[in-house]
Amino acid sequence: EKIDLEWLDENFKKKRTIFTGLQSRVIQHEMDHLDGKLFIDRIDLDTKQRLLLPLLNIKQRKINVKYPII
16 A cells, blocks of 8 residues: 655665555565565465466467567
8 A cells, every 4th residue: 555665866865755556556566576576476375376377378378468478
């Protein structure tokens, strides 16, 4: 719901902002990527097991998706 973020701008000046809603979710999502985490690392085991086969099928190109896969 809310994230309190402190950072240095391009001039090394300290900044602090509280983000809420969608902005806070996007920031947390990107921070997770920097930490090497994916959304599947945050879901419960039952959901992860249900998603495993569809994700594997996408990876193996058995299912067509509208975005590029590398």
